[in-house]
Amino acid sequence: MGPGGAVIELRGVSKRYGATLALDRLDLEVQPGEVFGLLGANGAGKTSAVKIILGLAAATGGAGTLLGRALGDPEARRRVGYLPELFRYPGWLTACEVLGLHARLAGVSEDQRPGEIASSLATAGLEQRADGRVASFSKGMQQRLGLAVALIGSPALVILDEPSTALDPLGRHELRGTIRGLRERGTTVLLNSHQLSELEQVCDRVAIIDRGRVLASGALAEMLRPGGIRLRLVGLTAQGRALLEAAGPVEADGAWLLVAGVGEDAVPGLVAALAADGTRVYGVELLQPSLEERFRELLGTPH
């Protein structure tokens, strides 16, 4: 672990590819046992950050640690599983042989290998294709195999870079279950994705990255600001409008009014106060909080 017990710690890490600055003094901290989401548009620097964490690319500035060791130290990767965005496994090997190879590379002892391989295959839903050549696998099955490879050797940290790009809806559902299972076992997960819904459903904390910098990071609950409410009111008095404005910014939306920033807990009290003031409340809709809203807000893109 890092000095502060962090599984991953990046301090002012920069990465330049020629004239392109992929990472610009990036700070990141992932704590043990959490599912941490890296969120960003394509080209934001997510994969560059992952590659630097894994020692696949060298940082041009800054420093960091992985499981308490300096970035680039092969020993730091002994308890790390990785599913890359560009996943590809030798087509001439069977799924079982690929896992056997990675079990050896990860330093899994010979007596533990069969159990590890069987368990990884089961988690990835590939038991029936254990002896199938990878060349015969569909893209989705290869991504499942990639997940099994990432899980071999009971890693302390699993890094999943866009792990569901080739999965069907059922596969995505199973992947979420797998990630939750990892968290229950105390495994740290770094999930790198541009699919906001995926991160919303499984992450404890997220960091939003743009142009190689962290724009915002924190617990998911903090990041998901209350979305607000939509109200259909008749006979809104000045007093009633003041009540709404006290709750949050008010905006007209046709026959409805949007009150931003109002959480679920505040709704009954607000409705009761409006009714007591004489305003007739014909409809109330709770707007679901969304990471997408926050993401767009931070990136300054229109809704």
Place this chain on the structure above:
Amino acid sequence: MRREVGLIATLTLREAARRRLLPALAGLSLVAVLLTAWGYAQLPHLGANSRQPLTGDQIRTLASQLLILVMFMFSFLLALAAVFAAAPSVAGELESGEALVVVARPIRRRSIILGKWLALAAVVVVYAVVATACEFVAVGLATGFVPPHPVEAALFLAAVGIVILTITIALSTRLPTMTTGIIAMLLFGLAWLGGVVGGIGSAFGDPITAQVATVSRLLLPTDGLWRGAIYSLEPPSVLVGGAVAGPQLAAFPFFAAAPPPLVYLLWCAAWVAVVLVVALLSFERRDL
């Protein structure tokens, strides 16, 4: 580190076998040996119907020259196999992304390159030794010609393969598969051509042109080592004839008047070691 290198070397050998590189090489070479054996067997009958049938010495001399040509074909096949096996093994895996998950394991990058080099070098040596042994047996049975230095000839051929393998691996740590393959084969051809041009320079007493061979053999020692293979295959009668013919024979690309000196062999060994270290460092420092 030894365990890591062994693991990658075993994997590379399994890949070569399962992707049918080894069976293809063996099958193709067997066909070549059988065809050339038939050709050697025709030599004793060449002058049978004429007034002056070929003597045994003439047949063996002729067989030695044909054997040198056949071995040249084997050296080309060996270089081609080394390039086509090594370039995808490194550059291909980097391009496809296959290498990412392996490098992300607790393994030193140098172990990956070293493991691949060792496995492919073993294939090159075994192929060179087996193919030349089969060819020597064929020519011996058909004509009675036994190369004066058969072991050296096989080793020189293997060394040609190792040199081209090493430069291919070094190039493939930075360049795409296709570019690596083309450059490596081009260098192999240029080195041979450099030797030929230098030989012509020697034959005509032009020291500057003659230096072309020296420079090319220092930069890429494939042709220098190939000359060692030629010398190992030449019977004494050819060497005596060459001495009588004088320096003009240096222009003939399939004749070597002397073996490569020991200092040159040491240079070749150092060349392989340095290029391999460059390959290891290049791969270690590369962003994936």
